[in-house]
Amino acid sequence: MDIRGKERRRLVQEEVRAVVEEMRTCKAVGMKQQGAWTRWENAVERKVTWADLWKAESHRIQFLIQAVYDVLPSPSNLHTWDKAESSACPLCSKRGTLEHILSSCARALGEGRYRWRHDQVLKTIAEAVSAGVEWAKRSRPSKQTIAFVRAGEQPTPAKRTSAGILTSARAWQLLVDLEGQLKFPNHIAATTLRPDIVLVSESTKQVQVVLEMTVPWEDSLEEDFERKLSKYAGLVSNCQQAGWRARCLPVQVGCRGFVARSSVRAFRILGIEGERKRRAIRSTTDVAERASRWLWLKRGEPWSHK
Numbered sequence: 001m002d003i004r005g006k007e008r009r010r011l012v013q014e015e016v017r018a019v020v021e022e023m024r025t026c027k028a029v030g031m032k033q034q035g036a037w038t039r040w041e042n043a044v045e046r047k048v049t050w051a052d053l054w055k056a057e058s059h060r061i062q063f064l065i066q067a068v069y070d071v072l073p074s075p076s077n078l079h080t081w082d083k084a085e086s087s088a089c090p091l092c093s094k095r096g097t098l099e100h101i102l103s104s105c106a107r108a109l110g111e112g113r114y115r116w117r118h119d120q121v122l123k124t125i126a127e128a129v130s131a132g133v134e135w136a137k138r139s140r141p142s143k144q145t146i147a148f149v150r151a152g153e154q155p156t157p158a159k160r161t162s163a164g165i166l167t168s169a170r171a172w173q174l175l176v177d178l179e180g181q182l183k184f185p186n187h188i189a190a191t192t193l194r195p196d197i198v199l200v201s202e203s204t205k206q207v208q209v210v211l212e213m214t215v216p217w218e219d220s221l222e223e224d225f226e227r228k229l230s231k232y233a234g235l236v237s238n239c240q241q242a243g244w245r246a247r248c249l250p251v252q253v254g255c256r257g258f259v260a261r262s263s264v265r266a267f268r269i270l271g272i273e274g275e276r277k278r279r280a281i282r283s284t285t286d287v288a289e290r291a292s293r294w295l296w297l298k299r300g301e302p303w304s305h306k
């Protein structure tokens with residue numbers, strides 16, 4: 001089932017009301033009501049598979065809103081509500097807030113839980129970029145316009161169109177760092193860094209470094225953006241010194257599925273515009289949100305994804 005537009009807005013509003021109502025009832029009714037909620041939560045955990053989750057739109061919206069309001073029964077919330085003895089994360093002994101579970105648990109990190117979500121999002125971004133490359137190939141004018149230059153004159157540089165980077169070359173090589181496979185082409189620059197996506201056009205000597213960031217928490221988007229840009233600044237400048245047109249394009253997605261301005265910008269610069277951009281952003285948002293929900297549902301269980 002696919003819910004869009006009006007229907008989705010209606011569900012969101014309904015869910016906001018339900019959450020507010022729930023918070024009110026929790027205070028009034030206390031233990032019993034809260035107990036029902038956590039039992040429901042367990043029932044979902046038993047039933048749901050990763051494939052099922054893609055279809056469970058209303059659960060998804062419920063998760064999203066509860067995540068935003070931070071009213072999910074995290075260990076720390078349960079403790080605050082007097083429903084649990086301990087506020088500890090089920091994986092480590094630290095305080096189990098939602099932020100901790102979704103983004104900063106060292107054991108979850110070590111087990112590859114965040115890497116798994118990162119790869120889900122990366123795959124989606126790579127698909128959008130790949131579709132953009134194909135589109136650009138088709139829509140590129142088949143004949144090159146020939147600029148005549150008089151002897152002794154400098155050719156005027158080609159006017160930059162708003163068509164984006166992808167239409168500026170016929171063939172792009174798309175490298176994606178899934179399962180740690182990416183090696184930065186060392187004829188361009190030597191580096192130990194492993195960006196998420198590298199787009200190379202040998203004929204026009206361009207290299208675009210696209211970075212996917214499933215950022216910890218929507219609050220730290222900006223900080224994360226700057227950290228990544230400065231980490232890759234050296235590589236970009238090494239490429240430029242070697243005669244390549246190089247650029248770093250961070251694409252940020254918050255772990256509750258909020259796409260940052262950086263992503264919109266990156267898609268625009270690449271030339272993924274209009275409906276294709278909207279589709280790319282929607283699928284990126286979807287996958288980040290669903291993967292976070294999966295991490296939430298599996299918070300106390302052994303991790304089996306690779």
Ligand SMILES: [Zn+2]
Pocket residue numbers: 089090091092093094100104105106107108
């Ligand atoms: Zn933990």
